[in-house]
Amino acid sequence: MEVFNSRSLKPYSTFGIEAKAGLFVECNKLWQILQVLEQFNREPLLILGGGSNILFTKDVEGLVLKNELPGITAEAESDDFMLVKAGAGENWHQFVRYCIQQNWGGIENLSLIPGNVGAAPMQNIGAYGVEIKDNFYSLEALDLKTGNLRTFSAADCKFAYRESVFKRDLKNRYLITSVCFRLSRKNHQLHTEYGAIRDELKQGTTNLPDLLAISDAVIRIRQSKLPDPAKIGNAGSFFKNPVVEQKQYEQILEQYPDLVSYPAGEQKHKLAAGWLIEKAGWKGYRKGDAGVHARQALVLVNYGNASGKEILQLSQDIISDIQQKFGVILEREVNIY
Numbered sequence: 001m002e003v004f005n006s007r008s009l010k011p012y013s014t015f016g017i018e019a020k021a022g023l024f025v026e027c028n029k030l031w032q033i034l035q036v037l038e039q040f041n042r043e044p045l046l047i048l049g050g051g052s053n054i055l056f057t058k059d060v061e062g063l064v065l066k067n068e069l070p071g072i073t074a075e076a077e078s079d080d081f082m083l084v085k086a087g088a089g090e091n092w093h094q095f096v097r098y099c100i101q102q103n104w105g106g107i108e109n110l111s112l113i114p115g116n117v118g119a120a121p122m123q124n125i126g127a128y129g130v131e132i133k134d135n136f137y138s139l140e141a142l143d144l145k146t147g148n149l150r151t152f153s154a155a156d157c158k159f160a161y162r163e164s165v166f167k168r169d170l171k172n173r174y175l176i177t178s179v180c181f182r183l184s185r186k187n188h189q190l191h192t193e194y195g196a197i198r199d200e201l202k203q204g205t206t207n208l209p210d211l212l213a214i215s216d217a218v219i220r221i222r223q224s225k226l227p228d229p230a231k232i233g234n235a236g237s238f239f240k241n242p243v244v245e246q247k248q249y250e251q252i253l254e255q256y257p258d259l260v261s262y263p264a265g266e267q268k269h270k271l272a273a274g275w276l277i278e279k280a281g282w283k284g285y286r287k288g289d290a291g292v293h294a295r296q297a298l299v300l301v302n303y304g305n306a307s308g309k310e311i312l313q314l315s316q317d318i319i320s321d322i323q324q325k326f327g328v329i330l331e332r333e334v335n336i337y
Protein backbone atom coordinates (compact mmCIF):
# COMPACT_ATOMS: atom_id res chain seq x y z
CA MET A 1 0.00 0.00 0.00
CA GLU A 2 1.71 3.16 -1.22
CA VAL A 3 0.70 6.67 -0.19
CA PHE A 4 1.38 9.19 -2.97
CA ASN A 5 1.97 12.89 -2.53
CA SER A 6 0.41 15.45 -4.89
CA ARG A 7 -1.28 12.88 -7.17
CA SER A 8 -3.23 13.99 -10.27
CA LEU A 9 -6.89 12.96 -10.02
CA LYS A 10 -7.52 13.32 -13.76
CA PRO A 11 -7.36 9.55 -14.44
CA TYR A 12 -9.58 8.83 -11.43
CA SER A 13 -12.70 10.73 -12.49
CA THR A 14 -14.78 10.19 -15.62
CA PHE A 15 -14.99 13.97 -16.17
CA GLY A 16 -11.23 13.84 -16.79
CA ILE A 17 -10.64 17.14 -15.03
CA GLU A 18 -7.29 18.16 -13.62
CA ALA A 19 -7.09 18.41 -9.83
CA LYS A 20 -4.46 17.28 -7.35
CA ALA A 21 -4.81 15.16 -4.22
CA GLY A 22 -2.48 16.23 -1.39
CA LEU A 23 -2.23 12.55 -0.47
CA PHE A 24 -3.61 9.57 -2.39
CA VAL A 25 -3.93 5.92 -1.46
CA GLU A 26 -5.72 2.85 -2.88
CA CYS A 27 -6.88 0.23 -0.34
CA ASN A 28 -8.16 -3.26 -1.09
CA LYS A 29 -8.18 -4.54 2.50
CA LEU A 30 -10.13 -3.29 5.49
CA TRP A 31 -7.06 -3.32 7.73
CA GLN A 32 -5.30 -1.02 5.25
CA ILE A 33 -8.16 1.45 5.46
CA LEU A 34 -8.07 1.35 9.26
CA GLN A 35 -4.31 1.83 9.23
CA VAL A 36 -4.53 4.78 6.83
CA LEU A 37 -7.27 6.42 8.89
CA GLU A 38 -5.17 6.10 12.02
CA GLN A 39 -2.04 7.36 10.31
CA PHE A 40 -3.73 10.40 8.74
CA ASN A 41 -6.25 10.97 11.46
CA ARG A 42 -6.23 14.73 11.20
CA GLU A 43 -6.39 14.93 7.41
CA PRO A 44 -9.68 15.75 5.68
CA LEU A 45 -10.71 12.68 3.72
CA LEU A 46 -12.36 12.13 0.36
CA ILE A 47 -13.51 8.61 -0.49
CA LEU A 48 -13.39 7.74 -4.15
CA GLY A 49 -14.92 4.84 -6.07
CA GLY A 50 -14.93 4.91 -9.86
CA GLY A 51 -15.10 8.72 -9.94
CA SER A 52 -18.15 8.71 -12.23
CA ASN A 53 -20.33 11.00 -10.16
CA ILE A 54 -17.93 13.68 -9.00
CA LEU A 55 -16.75 17.04 -10.36
CA PHE A 56 -13.49 18.40 -9.00
CA THR A 57 -13.52 22.21 -8.94
CA LYS A 58 -10.36 22.51 -6.84
CA ASP A 59 -7.43 20.51 -5.52
CA VAL A 60 -8.07 18.18 -2.58
CA GLU A 61 -5.96 19.44 0.31
CA GLY A 62 -6.12 16.26 2.37
CA LEU A 63 -6.24 12.54 1.66
CA VAL A 64 -8.06 10.79 -1.18
CA LEU A 65 -8.76 7.14 -0.36
CA LYS A 66 -9.74 5.02 -3.34
CA ASN A 67 -11.87 2.18 -2.06
CA GLU A 68 -10.98 -1.09 -3.82
CA LEU A 69 -12.44 -3.62 -1.35
CA PRO A 70 -13.19 -6.77 -3.42
CA GLY A 71 -15.36 -9.87 -3.14
CA ILE A 72 -18.76 -11.27 -4.08
CA THR A 73 -20.32 -13.83 -1.71
CA ALA A 74 -23.68 -15.60 -1.52
CA GLU A 75 -24.73 -14.98 2.09
CA ALA A 76 -27.98 -16.96 2.22
CA GLU A 77 -30.58 -18.48 -0.06
CA SER A 78 -34.13 -19.77 -0.11
CA ASP A 79 -36.06 -21.35 -2.99
CA ASP A 80 -37.05 -17.89 -4.20
CA PHE A 81 -34.32 -15.47 -3.14
CA MET A 82 -30.56 -14.98 -2.72
CA LEU A 83 -28.74 -12.62 -0.42
CA VAL A 84 -25.61 -11.55 -2.27
CA LYS A 85 -22.91 -9.35 -0.77
CA ALA A 86 -20.41 -7.39 -2.83
CA GLY A 87 -17.32 -5.49 -1.71
CA ALA A 88 -17.49 -1.71 -2.18
CA GLY A 89 -14.62 -1.80 -4.68
CA GLU A 90 -16.30 -4.24 -7.08
CA ASN A 91 -17.15 -2.73 -10.46
CA TRP A 92 -20.92 -2.21 -10.54
CA HIS A 93 -21.58 -3.39 -14.09
CA GLN A 94 -19.43 -6.51 -13.68
CA PHE A 95 -21.35 -7.31 -10.51
CA VAL A 96 -24.67 -6.93 -12.37
CA ARG A 97 -23.50 -9.23 -15.17
CA TYR A 98 -22.20 -11.78 -12.66
CA CYS A 99 -25.65 -11.88 -10.98
CA ILE A 100 -27.35 -12.32 -14.36
CA GLN A 101 -25.04 -15.24 -15.15
CA GLN A 102 -26.19 -16.91 -11.93
CA ASN A 103 -29.84 -16.18 -12.88
CA TRP A 104 -30.25 -13.83 -9.92
CA GLY A 105 -32.74 -11.12 -10.85
CA GLY A 106 -33.50 -7.56 -9.84
CA ILE A 107 -30.67 -5.29 -10.93
CA GLU A 108 -30.51 -6.08 -14.68
CA ASN A 109 -32.04 -2.68 -15.61
CA LEU A 110 -29.04 -1.07 -13.91
CA SER A 111 -26.57 -2.57 -16.40
CA LEU A 112 -23.69 -0.42 -17.64
CA ILE A 113 -23.95 2.22 -14.93
CA PRO A 114 -20.32 3.19 -14.35
CA GLY A 115 -18.67 3.18 -10.95
CA ASN A 116 -18.35 0.80 -8.03
CA VAL A 117 -20.73 -1.07 -5.75
CA GLY A 118 -19.83 1.09 -2.71
CA ALA A 119 -21.10 4.29 -4.30
CA ALA A 120 -24.37 2.78 -5.55
CA PRO A 121 -26.27 3.44 -2.28
CA MET A 122 -24.97 7.03 -2.10
CA GLN A 123 -27.55 8.26 -4.57
CA ASN A 124 -29.70 5.11 -4.73
CA ILE A 125 -28.65 4.64 -8.36
CA GLY A 126 -31.50 4.18 -10.76
CA ALA A 127 -32.32 3.64 -14.41
CA TYR A 128 -35.21 2.39 -16.52
CA GLY A 129 -37.70 2.17 -13.68
CA VAL A 130 -35.47 0.38 -11.13
CA GLU A 131 -33.50 1.78 -8.20
CA ILE A 132 -31.15 -0.16 -5.93
CA LYS A 133 -33.53 0.38 -3.01
CA ASP A 134 -35.87 -2.11 -4.76
CA ASN A 135 -33.41 -4.99 -4.20
CA PHE A 136 -31.33 -3.65 -1.34
CA TYR A 137 -30.95 -5.75 1.81
CA SER A 138 -28.27 -4.05 3.94
CA LEU A 139 -24.85 -2.44 3.84
CA GLU A 140 -21.82 -2.26 6.09
CA ALA A 141 -20.00 0.96 6.63
CA LEU A 142 -17.08 2.17 8.68
CA ASP A 143 -17.80 5.06 11.03
CA LEU A 144 -14.96 7.45 10.26
CA LYS A 145 -15.27 9.06 13.68
CA THR A 146 -15.11 5.92 15.81
CA GLY A 147 -13.59 3.30 13.46
CA ASN A 148 -16.52 0.96 14.21
CA LEU A 149 -18.40 -1.01 11.56
CA ARG A 150 -22.17 -0.45 11.41
CA THR A 151 -24.86 -2.32 9.51
CA PHE A 152 -27.50 -0.18 7.78
CA SER A 153 -30.95 -1.48 6.80
CA ALA A 154 -32.87 0.03 3.88
CA ALA A 155 -34.84 2.18 6.34
CA ASP A 156 -31.58 3.45 7.91
CA CYS A 157 -30.35 4.52 4.45
CA LYS A 158 -33.40 6.79 3.87
CA PHE A 159 -33.37 6.09 0.16
CA ALA A 160 -35.26 8.47 -2.12
CA TYR A 161 -34.99 9.56 -5.75
CA ARG A 162 -31.19 9.84 -6.29
CA GLU A 163 -30.82 10.37 -2.53
CA SER A 164 -29.77 8.63 0.67
CA VAL A 165 -28.81 9.52 4.21
CA PHE A 166 -25.14 9.39 3.07
CA LYS A 167 -25.67 12.45 0.84
CA ARG A 168 -27.53 14.34 3.59
CA ASP A 169 -27.47 13.85 7.40
CA LEU A 170 -24.50 11.44 7.38
CA LYS A 171 -22.47 13.12 4.62
CA ASN A 172 -18.73 12.32 4.98
CA ARG A 173 -19.34 10.30 8.16
CA TYR A 174 -19.23 6.72 6.78
CA LEU A 175 -17.11 4.72 4.37
CA ILE A 176 -19.26 1.99 2.80
CA THR A 177 -17.35 -1.32 2.82
CA SER A 178 -19.92 -3.74 1.31
CA VAL A 179 -23.51 -3.88 0.08
CA CYS A 180 -25.90 -6.85 0.29
CA PHE A 181 -28.74 -7.34 -2.22
CA ARG A 182 -31.84 -9.55 -2.13
CA LEU A 183 -32.21 -10.99 -5.62
CA SER A 184 -34.81 -13.31 -7.08
CA ARG A 185 -33.95 -16.90 -8.11
CA LYS A 186 -37.18 -17.53 -10.00
CA ASN A 187 -40.38 -15.72 -11.06
CA HIS A 188 -38.28 -12.66 -11.81
CA GLN A 189 -40.16 -9.37 -11.81
CA LEU A 190 -39.05 -7.85 -15.11
CA HIS A 191 -39.35 -4.09 -15.64
CA THR A 192 -39.99 -3.22 -19.26
CA GLU A 193 -42.28 -0.23 -18.77
CA TYR A 194 -39.77 2.32 -20.09
CA GLY A 195 -40.52 2.86 -23.78
CA ALA A 196 -36.89 2.58 -24.84
CA ILE A 197 -36.60 -0.94 -23.37
CA ARG A 198 -39.88 -2.10 -24.90
CA ASP A 199 -38.84 -0.77 -28.34
CA GLU A 200 -35.39 -2.34 -28.08
CA LEU A 201 -36.79 -5.73 -27.02
CA LYS A 202 -39.17 -5.68 -30.01
CA GLN A 203 -36.12 -5.66 -32.29
CA GLY A 204 -34.92 -8.94 -30.77
CA THR A 205 -36.04 -12.46 -31.50
CA THR A 206 -37.19 -13.57 -28.05
CA ASN A 207 -40.87 -13.23 -27.26
CA LEU A 208 -40.35 -13.69 -23.55
CA PRO A 209 -37.49 -11.48 -22.33
CA ASP A 210 -35.22 -12.81 -19.61
CA LEU A 211 -32.65 -11.14 -17.37
CA LEU A 212 -29.95 -11.32 -20.03
CA ALA A 213 -32.20 -9.95 -22.81
CA ILE A 214 -33.09 -6.95 -20.65
CA SER A 215 -29.49 -6.31 -19.66
CA ASP A 216 -28.36 -6.54 -23.29
CA ALA A 217 -31.18 -4.18 -24.39
CA VAL A 218 -30.18 -1.64 -21.73
CA ILE A 219 -26.55 -1.88 -22.81
CA ARG A 220 -27.45 -1.25 -26.46
CA ILE A 221 -29.67 1.74 -25.61
CA ARG A 222 -27.05 3.28 -23.34
CA GLN A 223 -24.25 2.79 -25.85
CA SER A 224 -26.30 4.47 -28.57
CA LYS A 225 -27.34 7.47 -26.45
CA LEU A 226 -24.81 8.26 -23.78
CA PRO A 227 -21.31 9.62 -24.25
CA ASP A 228 -18.60 7.10 -23.36
CA PRO A 229 -16.45 8.67 -20.61
CA ALA A 230 -13.41 6.94 -22.13
CA LYS A 231 -13.90 9.17 -25.20
CA ILE A 232 -15.48 12.33 -23.78
CA GLY A 233 -15.42 13.39 -20.15
CA ASN A 234 -18.76 13.37 -18.33
CA ALA A 235 -20.49 12.16 -15.16
CA GLY A 236 -23.83 11.07 -16.63
CA SER A 237 -26.89 13.18 -15.83
CA PHE A 238 -25.70 16.40 -14.29
CA PHE A 239 -29.13 17.37 -12.91
CA LYS A 240 -32.01 15.53 -11.26
CA ASN A 241 -35.44 15.49 -12.84
CA PRO A 242 -37.44 18.13 -10.94
CA VAL A 243 -40.75 17.19 -9.32
CA VAL A 244 -43.40 19.94 -9.36
CA GLU A 245 -46.87 20.41 -7.92
CA GLN A 246 -50.01 20.09 -10.05
CA LYS A 247 -50.58 23.87 -10.36
CA GLN A 248 -47.09 24.62 -11.63
CA TYR A 249 -47.27 21.60 -13.94
CA GLU A 250 -50.49 22.91 -15.51
CA GLN A 251 -49.00 26.38 -15.97
CA ILE A 252 -45.95 25.00 -17.79
CA LEU A 253 -48.09 22.59 -19.85
CA GLU A 254 -50.32 25.43 -21.00
CA GLN A 255 -47.31 27.24 -22.42
CA TYR A 256 -45.53 24.07 -23.65
CA PRO A 257 -48.06 21.37 -24.64
CA ASP A 258 -45.20 19.06 -25.71
CA LEU A 259 -43.75 19.03 -22.16
CA VAL A 260 -42.32 15.58 -21.25
CA SER A 261 -43.42 14.56 -17.76
CA TYR A 262 -44.48 11.55 -15.68
CA PRO A 263 -46.81 11.20 -12.67
CA ALA A 264 -44.83 11.31 -9.41
CA GLY A 265 -47.34 10.71 -6.66
CA GLU A 266 -50.52 12.49 -5.80
CA GLN A 267 -50.79 15.88 -7.52
CA LYS A 268 -47.08 15.75 -8.38
CA HIS A 269 -45.27 15.47 -11.70
CA LYS A 270 -41.69 14.60 -12.62
CA LEU A 271 -40.46 16.79 -15.48
CA ALA A 272 -37.75 15.47 -17.80
CA ALA A 273 -34.88 17.85 -17.02
CA GLY A 274 -33.26 16.92 -20.35
CA TRP A 275 -36.37 18.14 -22.17
CA LEU A 276 -36.36 21.48 -20.28
CA ILE A 277 -32.67 22.04 -21.06
CA GLU A 278 -33.12 21.11 -24.71
CA LYS A 279 -36.23 23.30 -25.05
CA ALA A 280 -34.26 26.22 -23.58
CA GLY A 281 -31.77 25.80 -26.44
CA TRP A 282 -28.76 24.38 -24.59
CA LYS A 283 -28.43 21.02 -26.34
CA GLY A 284 -25.07 20.91 -28.15
CA TYR A 285 -23.96 24.23 -26.58
CA ARG A 286 -20.21 24.62 -26.16
CA LYS A 287 -18.04 27.26 -24.51
CA GLY A 288 -14.36 26.47 -24.62
CA ASP A 289 -14.10 22.82 -23.67
CA ALA A 290 -17.22 22.78 -21.47
CA GLY A 291 -20.43 21.76 -23.17
CA VAL A 292 -23.88 20.20 -23.20
CA HIS A 293 -23.94 16.85 -24.98
CA ALA A 294 -25.43 16.98 -28.48
CA ARG A 295 -27.58 13.82 -28.03
CA GLN A 296 -28.53 14.07 -24.34
CA ALA A 297 -28.96 17.58 -22.89
CA LEU A 298 -28.88 16.29 -19.31
CA VAL A 299 -25.21 15.39 -19.67
CA LEU A 300 -22.52 18.08 -19.37
CA VAL A 301 -19.26 17.22 -21.06
CA ASN A 302 -15.57 18.06 -20.97
CA TYR A 303 -14.24 18.16 -24.53
CA GLY A 304 -10.66 17.95 -23.26
CA ASN A 305 -9.29 20.68 -21.06
CA ALA A 306 -12.29 22.24 -19.35
CA SER A 307 -11.74 23.11 -15.71
CA GLY A 308 -14.13 22.02 -12.98
CA LYS A 309 -15.01 25.67 -12.40
CA GLU A 310 -15.98 26.09 -16.07
CA ILE A 311 -18.29 23.05 -15.93
CA LEU A 312 -19.75 24.33 -12.65
CA GLN A 313 -20.34 27.78 -14.17
CA LEU A 314 -22.05 26.22 -17.19
CA SER A 315 -24.34 24.26 -14.85
CA GLN A 316 -25.14 27.51 -13.00
CA ASP A 317 -25.97 29.30 -16.26
CA ILE A 318 -28.33 26.45 -17.18
CA ILE A 319 -29.98 26.49 -13.73
CA SER A 320 -30.57 30.28 -13.98
CA ASP A 321 -31.94 30.04 -17.51
CA ILE A 322 -34.34 27.16 -16.70
CA GLN A 323 -35.57 29.04 -13.66
CA GLN A 324 -36.21 32.13 -15.75
CA LYS A 325 -37.93 30.27 -18.60
CA PHE A 326 -39.96 27.66 -16.71
CA GLY A 327 -39.92 28.80 -13.06
CA VAL A 328 -38.30 25.46 -12.13
CA ILE A 329 -35.11 25.17 -10.09
CA LEU A 330 -32.86 22.34 -11.25
CA GLU A 331 -30.80 20.53 -8.61
CA ARG A 332 -27.38 19.10 -9.39
CA GLU A 333 -27.06 15.32 -9.12
CA VAL A 334 -23.26 15.18 -9.48
CA ASN A 335 -21.20 15.59 -6.29
CA ILE A 336 -19.27 18.85 -6.44
CA TYR A 337 -15.93 18.93 -4.70
Ligand code: FAD
Binds near residue numbers: 114235
Ligand atom coordinates in the same frame (compact mmCIF):
# COMPACT_ATOMS: atom_id res chain seq x y z
P1 FAD B 1 -17.67 8.20 -7.19
O1 FAD B 1 -17.88 9.18 -8.29
O2 FAD B 1 -16.29 7.72 -6.96
O3 FAD B 1 -18.24 8.79 -5.83
C1 FAD B 1 -19.52 9.36 -5.80
C2 FAD B 1 -19.78 9.88 -4.36
O4 FAD B 1 -19.85 8.80 -3.46
C3 FAD B 1 -18.64 10.77 -3.85
O5 FAD B 1 -19.24 11.75 -3.02
C4 FAD B 1 -17.78 9.83 -3.04
O6 FAD B 1 -17.06 10.50 -2.01
C5 FAD B 1 -18.81 8.87 -2.46
N1 FAD B 1 -18.34 7.50 -2.29
C6 FAD B 1 -17.86 6.67 -3.25
N2 FAD B 1 -17.59 5.45 -2.75
C7 FAD B 1 -17.91 5.50 -1.43
C8 FAD B 1 -17.86 4.56 -0.35
N3 FAD B 1 -17.43 3.31 -0.52
N4 FAD B 1 -18.25 4.97 0.88
C9 FAD B 1 -18.69 6.23 1.09
N5 FAD B 1 -18.77 7.16 0.11
C10 FAD B 1 -18.38 6.81 -1.13
N6 FAD B 1 -26.19 7.12 -12.01
C11 FAD B 1 -27.43 6.62 -11.87
O7 FAD B 1 -28.01 6.64 -10.76
N7 FAD B 1 -28.09 6.06 -12.93
C12 FAD B 1 -27.55 5.99 -14.16
O8 FAD B 1 -28.17 5.46 -15.08
C13 FAD B 1 -26.24 6.54 -14.35
N8 FAD B 1 -25.67 6.54 -15.57
C14 FAD B 1 -24.44 7.10 -15.74
C15 FAD B 1 -23.89 7.10 -17.03
C16 FAD B 1 -22.64 7.66 -17.24
C17 FAD B 1 -22.04 7.66 -18.64
C18 FAD B 1 -21.90 8.20 -16.14
C19 FAD B 1 -20.53 8.75 -16.35
C20 FAD B 1 -22.45 8.21 -14.88
C21 FAD B 1 -23.75 7.66 -14.67
N9 FAD B 1 -24.35 7.65 -13.38
C22 FAD B 1 -25.59 7.11 -13.22
C23 FAD B 1 -23.65 8.25 -12.23
C24 FAD B 1 -22.65 7.29 -11.52
O9 FAD B 1 -22.20 6.29 -12.40
C25 FAD B 1 -23.26 6.60 -10.30
O10 FAD B 1 -23.72 7.56 -9.39
C26 FAD B 1 -22.27 5.67 -9.59
O11 FAD B 1 -22.89 4.98 -8.53
C27 FAD B 1 -21.04 6.41 -9.02
O12 FAD B 1 -20.12 5.42 -8.60
P2 FAD B 1 -18.58 5.75 -8.42
O13 FAD B 1 -17.95 4.57 -7.80
O14 FAD B 1 -18.00 6.21 -9.70
O15 FAD B 1 -18.67 6.95 -7.39
Ligand code: NAP
Binds near residue numbers: 128194
Ligand atom coordinates in the same frame (compact mmCIF):
# COMPACT_ATOMS: atom_id res chain seq x y z
P1 NAP C 1 -35.12 8.80 -21.42
O1 NAP C 1 -35.44 7.36 -21.61
O2 NAP C 1 -34.89 9.68 -22.61
O3 NAP C 1 -36.26 9.46 -20.52
C1 NAP C 1 -36.14 10.84 -20.12
C2 NAP C 1 -36.59 10.96 -18.68
O4 NAP C 1 -37.95 10.56 -18.59
C3 NAP C 1 -35.78 10.06 -17.79
O5 NAP C 1 -35.00 10.88 -16.98
C4 NAP C 1 -36.79 9.22 -17.02
O6 NAP C 1 -36.79 9.47 -15.62
C5 NAP C 1 -38.15 9.67 -17.53
N1 NAP C 1 -38.93 8.51 -18.01
C6 NAP C 1 -38.87 7.91 -19.23
N2 NAP C 1 -39.79 6.92 -19.31
C7 NAP C 1 -40.43 6.88 -18.11
C8 NAP C 1 -41.45 6.07 -17.56
N3 NAP C 1 -42.03 5.11 -18.28
N4 NAP C 1 -41.84 6.30 -16.29
C9 NAP C 1 -41.25 7.28 -15.55
N5 NAP C 1 -40.27 8.08 -16.02
C10 NAP C 1 -39.87 7.90 -17.27
O7 NAP C 1 -33.87 8.96 -20.44
P2 NAP C 1 -32.31 8.69 -20.67
O8 NAP C 1 -31.59 9.94 -20.39
O9 NAP C 1 -32.08 7.96 -21.95
O10 NAP C 1 -32.00 7.70 -19.47
C11 NAP C 1 -32.57 6.41 -19.42
C12 NAP C 1 -32.54 5.91 -17.98
O11 NAP C 1 -31.19 5.84 -17.52
C13 NAP C 1 -33.27 6.83 -17.02
O12 NAP C 1 -33.91 6.05 -16.04
C14 NAP C 1 -32.17 7.66 -16.40
O13 NAP C 1 -32.45 8.06 -15.08
C15 NAP C 1 -30.98 6.70 -16.43
N6 NAP C 1 -29.72 7.43 -16.60
C16 NAP C 1 -29.23 8.07 -15.51
C17 NAP C 1 -28.03 8.76 -15.60
C18 NAP C 1 -27.45 9.41 -14.37
O14 NAP C 1 -26.30 9.81 -14.41
N7 NAP C 1 -28.18 9.52 -13.30
C19 NAP C 1 -27.36 8.82 -16.80
C20 NAP C 1 -27.91 8.20 -17.90
C21 NAP C 1 -29.10 7.49 -17.79
P3 NAP C 1 -35.81 8.78 -14.55
O15 NAP C 1 -34.48 9.43 -14.73
O16 NAP C 1 -36.44 9.12 -13.24
O17 NAP C 1 -35.78 7.31 -14.81
